[in-house]
Amino acid sequence: MTETLQSVFDLLEPLYQGHPAWPVERDRIAAAVSAAAEARSPTLRALDADRAAHPAWFGAPEMVGYSFYVDRFAGTLAGLRQRLPWLEALGIRLLHPLPMTLGQSEHSDGGFAVADYRAIEPALGSLDDVRALAADLHDRGMALAMDCVLNHTARDHPWAQAALAGDREMRGYYRIFDAADDVAAWERDLDEVFPDTAPGNFTHEPALGGWVWTSFYPFQWDLDWSNPAVFREMLDVLLFWSNIGVDAFRLDSAPYLWKRRGSVSRNLPETHRLVAALRAGLDIAAPGVALLAEAIERTADVLPYIEPQDGTRAAQLAYHNGVMAALWVALATGDAAIVGDLVRDTVLIRPDTAWLTYLRCHDDIIWSALNGRVPADALDRISDFYTGAGGFGDGRRFQARPGAAASTVGMLASLVGTEGPEALGRYRLLLATMLALPGMPMLYMGDEIGLPNHVDPAAPDDARWLHRPPMDWLRADGAEEGEGAGAAWLALTKWLLAVRATLPAFDAKAATKVHGEVPGLLVVSRGSGGDTVVLIANFGAVPQVFPFEGRWQDAIEDRPIERVVAPGTVLWATRCV
Structure with missing residues (x-):
């Protein structure tokens, strides 16, 4: 224990050695980690041991995630447990309920303004409900x-x-x-997250006699991570929920932790060190628990959260927001080159890391993730395209940092055309491509049944609620029976997930190689030897010649592949023996 605790302190010492509270907080951190390790249940210890043998357990081909708000999906945690058979049949193996902890009493930014890290929203349930949910999930694998x-x-x-x-x-x-x-001097170097609805980064609080840092909304107060007590408190929160049975943590707003005068105060080396130190603390008490970095930044700025250049173990997962945005660019422009370039440039080395791949989530599509790869004027045109300006999408423009293309909000079905065979074909192209790329895929609630945009007059003044609908269980149940508008979407989703689960080549750690430079055609081989599967996706408007000699079979349709790849076609190609 002493040696492993030293790994935590080696990371923290450069940050806190000059802080007067560090000697006391160092002892408190050691006590918190030791107590959590001692309290961890035999069942969770066994899970830790199993995952130690499979360090990228979250990247197995059958491991597909599902993100949702509990109240909008199932009402309560008890209601969620009743829906587990439906999710299991869909092919889901990891559940990501969005914030369940007690939030701000009024507007809580979708639960991301936390009023108590150790309490559940009473309307959703209790800590015992989370324990029961975790146990149910573990029993189901x-x-x-x-x-x-x-x-x-x-x-x-x-x-x-x-x-x-x-x-x-x-x-x-x-x-x-x-x-x-002092506030003005800091502000000169900072970006604005919500320039339209919450401009600036500071909020005046008369009772404080000054201003408090608020990167997001005025009711969300930034913590001061240069105080070691804050690190200790947040590590203790992770340890608390790990012993309840949580298997992975999405580290929300990770890039903002450390602030430095004269910088943009995002993605600083000190922040990467803090994430690594949280990981080191969990490695002692709950080593099977994974960390997912929510860093919606340029890809080069995301990589240090999962594969720091110094070899430090940090988060195991990070959103591949660059590839997500690039897939939407490819769909809008017919040019898939940017997708291939990003996949080629972001192959991960460590045995315990993976990208989290996705098409939509509860947040907006932030086009600035592609700054430096796509010209700013092109990103602005694509932002317009998905509002229906010359395109098939029915999204809305959302606010963005000054000088950046406005991000996009809207449900996936609305962005691909809402309904009909063409919309379904675009969904197939995007989904089958995403599922074949290296990473752990995450679906977003409602996309599997083609839910369109939802206009809620009672929602807060935040356009993102357009794509935060209540689950339409009449539509879902009808789709399960093969009836109604969602049937084809659900059948396609279930089929692709089921086929993916059978293909070892789609493990997150399987070998990856990007082939060819044919405009519009994305060609990525996964796996090796007899397990190799080649993703071939034609995002362009013209047919393309199948790029390999010999006889090939499409694993999706289980039939021979023809020599011409039609526009909008996606194949998981395997060589016939």
Whole structure:
């Protein structure tokens, strides 16, 4: 234990050695990790041991995730447990319910303004319901992911309330500034996350006698990670939920943790070190638990969260938002070259890491992830395209940082054309391509039945609620019976997931090679030897010649492949023996 704890302190010492509270906090961190390790149940210890033998367990071909809001999907955690057979039959093996923890009393930014890290929203259930859900999932060979909002708490959080009441220790948990000139000096180097609805990065709080740092909304107070007490508190939160039975944590807003005057205060080396230190703490008490970095940045800025150049073990997963955005670019332009370039440039080396691949999520499509790869004017045209300006999409433009293309909101079905064979064909092209690329795929609630945009007059003033609908169980149940508008979408989704689960080549750690430079045609081989599968996807408007000699079979349709690949066609090609 002493040697492993030293690995945590080796990471933290350069950050905190000059802080007066460090000697005390160092002891508290050691005590928290030791207590969590001692309290871990035999069942979870056995799961840790199994995953130690398969360090990229989340990247197995059958491991497909599903992201959703509990209340909108099933009402409560008890209701969610009743829906597990439906999810299991769909082919889902990892559930990611979006924030379940107690949120801000009014607008909570979709649950990302946390008022209590250790309590569940009462309307959803209780801690015992989470324990029961985790146990149910483990019995089914499934896993549970959970959000941990690292950068900020709600203004309602007891730490913030104590700070407002004058508690000096709790003031030290946040970044609070007394002088307007100081705030202005910091602000000059910072971007704005929500320039339209929450401009600026600081909020004046008279009770504090100054300004508190608020990168997102005014009711989300940024934590001061230069205080070692904040690190200790957040590691303890991860340890707490790990012992409840959570298998993976989505580290929300990870790039924002460390602030440095004169910088944009995102993706700093100190932030990467903090993520690595959280990982090192979990490695002692809950080594089978994975970390997923939510860093919606350029790919070069995401890589240090999962494969730091110094070889440090950090997060095991990160959103491949670059490939996600590139797939939508390919669909809009007919040119798949950017997808191939990104896949070629982001092959991961470590045996315990993988990309999280996806098409849609609860957030917007942020085109700035492709800055430097796609010209800014082209990204702006693509943003317009998905609002129906000359294209088939029915999305909406959303706010973006100054100088960046406006991001896009909308459900997947609405972005590909809502309904009809052409929309379904675009879904097939995107989904089958994404499922074949290296990583762990994550589906978003409702996409599997083609749910369109949802306009909710009662939703907060945030356009992202357009793609946060309640699950339409009448549509889903009808689709399960082969009836209604969602039937073809569900049948296609289930079929592709079922075939994928049988193909070892689609393991996240299987060999990957990008082939060819044919415009519009994406060709990526996965696996090796007799297990090799070649993804061939024609995003272009003209037929292409099948790029390999010999006889080939399509694993999706289980039939021989013809020599011409029609526009919109996607194949999982295997060589006939």
